[in-house]
Amino acid sequence: MVDPAAIIRTMLSEETAVTVAIAVLFIGAVAGYLVWRTTRNLLVQLDVPGAVEGTAFERTIQNFGLSTVGLFSQMAALFVYVLAVFIALQVAQIMNADLFWQRFPQYLPQLFIAAVVVIVGLVIGDKVSLAISERLKSVKLPEVTLLPKLAKYSIFYVAALIALGQLGVATMALIVLLAAYAFGLLFLSALAFKDLLTAAAAGTYLLLTEPYSIGDEVEIDDRRGVVQEIDVFVTHVESDEAEFIIPNQRVVRSGITRFR
Amino acid sequence: MSHIEDVLDSLASDLDGVVLFSPEADLYEQLTDDHEVVVISAEDERDAERFVELPVEFSELSDRVRFGIEGALAQEFLGENDQVLCLATTYGDSLDTAMRVRAGEFTETGVYDLFVNSRAEPGVIRNVVDVAVELGKKGQKGKPVGALFVVGDAGKVMNKSRPLSYNPFEKSHVHVGDPIVNVMLKEFSRLDGAFVISDGGKIVSAYRYLEPSAEGVDIPKGLGARHMAAGAITRDTNAIAIVLSESDGLVRAFKRGELILELDPEEY
Numbered sequence: 001m002v003d004p005a006a007i008i009r010t011m012l013s014e015e016t017a018v019t020v021a022i023a024v025l026f027i028g029a030v031a032g033y034l035v036w037r038t039t040r041n042l043l044v045q046l047d048v049p050g051a052v053e054g055t056a057f058e059r060t061i062q063n064f065g066l067s068t069v070g071l072f073s074q075m076a077a078l079f080v081y082v083l084a085v086f087i088a089l090q091v092a093q094i095m096n097a098d099l100f101w102q103r104f105p106q107y108l109p110q111l112f113i114a115a116v117v118v119i120v121g122l123v124i125g126d127k128v129s130l131a132i133s134e135r136l137k138s139v140k141l142p143e144v145t146l147l148p149k150l151a152k153y154s155i156f157y158v159a160a161l162i163a164l165g166q167l168g169v170a171t172m173a174l175i176v177l178l179a180a181y182a183f184g185l186l187f188l189s190a191l192a193f194k195d196l197l198t199a200a201a202a203g204t205y206l207l208l209t210e211p212y213s214i215g216d217e218v219e220i221d222d223r224r225g226v227v228q229e230i231d232v233f234v235t236h237v238e239s240d241e242a243e244f245i246i247p248n249q250r251v252v253r254s255g256i257t258r259f260r
Numbered sequence: 261m262s263h264i265e266d267v268l269d270s271l272a273s274d275l276d277g278v279v280l281f282s283p284e285a286d287l288y289e290q291l292t293d294d295h296e297v298v299v300i301s302a303e304d305e306r307d308a309e310r311f312v313e314l315p316v317e318f319s320e321l322s323d324r325v326r327f328g329i330e331g332a333l334a335q336e337f338l339g340e341n342d343q344v345l346c347l348a349t350t351y352g353d354s355l356d357t358a359m360r361v362r363a364g365e366f367t368e369t370g371v372y373d374l375f376v377n378s379r380a381e382p383g384v385i386r387n388v389v390d391v392a393v394e395l396g397k398k399g400q401k402g403k404p405v406g407a408l409f410v411v412g413d414a415g416k417v418m419n420k421s422r423p424l425s426y427n428p429f430e431k432s433h434v435h436v437g438d439p440i441v442n443v444m445l446k447e448f449s450r451l452d453g454a455f456v457i458s459d460g461g462k463i464v465s466a467y468r469y470l471e472p473s474a475e476g477v478d479i480p481k482g483l484g485a486r487h488m489a490a491g492a493i494t495r496d497t498n499a500i501a502i503v504l505s506e507s508d509g510l511v512r513a514f515k516r517g518e519l520i521l522e523l524d525p526e527e528y
Binding site for chain 1: 418419458460464
């Protein structure tokens, strides 16, 4: 890779190099300000302030007098400033070409992305847990509060993985753990929802073809009565004494007798 | 000045409970400290311990009070002889009305029972009432229309009725409350016959001729065949019926063969 700073240095005298460096600093300052403003406007237009409102992250940084949008735009601006300072320093050759400092500007974008991923992960995790607990509000069961937490920490975990990956940390073991976790979740939920899924598949067929409809007298599995309601999962059949709620897969499996 | 305060004090003395019809946050918090507060509104915003949901926006305060008290009695928030103070908004948006009643003062009309203890889900009944009110307000192309909805116990209703023509809702899966339904029902309301709606809100059929036995149905004289059919089917089955009258434009609800509720669509 050709170092632009080196080219400038060979082309210019030392005094001019200093002048150029100052110009770079100045341009960096202006560009940083522009980036700050654009990011801020963009985020506000995308209604990010409304979206992050009430999340734990937003509340925490509000204690420090910041906001998520402000933090993001300041980070973007900071990124530009730091880059400008480094270019200027290299042009002016004030800093000696230490290996670490040479690599640092290349490392900067990754650091920046990692920071953004962490913040976005925190906000989305919070948001998801809020959304889930809102949906489960009507279920008055203490154990249900576990679900939003589980979703939240899963998202945190993935965000941390991505951020660490950006920084070049070896994350192989963590990825294996994630895969095992995802597989377990999939396997368990498939096992748990097996009956509901078959009922729904049968119910879809029953609703589409309507072999029997509300008001018909039918017999399913020795249960005879008038059909009162058909939904995706169950069929309600009512006789004089009782109302049978029959899972739809049983209707399909055992067949239906209709009476005229 | 002191006289007015005396009057207000007499309203507020020896209360067994407070019934709040416009739950404002700070007011509710203050009152719960030393009263038994029952909240009655369309939505439970305060997460109140004692709450009665209003299914329709009753425009008349007396209707609202009646429904609320019946609901509170049914859920045993109040006893028959409790003296309660009702705080409500009649005009405008802020609290402006105080009313003292004895909870058992009304003859029970069964309005609360109609919505909550019927076979069909409360939300379904509410949606059907909404549709009927809407239909009564606008009519079909400006002309008044009549309609009869039989809600709940659809299997039995279907067996006690026969089709007048092909059922336009066959193999369709529309439910009351779907946005398209208002338009569809408006179009179909020019057909004669009743709409049959299941417990879960599915529109099972239109165009049904109801054939219940009308024996022992006691509805006010002067109502037509549609109301008689509505009264009779609710006596014969566990369904409820909601009727929009073509002649006077009122929405009436029947349960167990009796007229329970009468609403004027123009007021909503």
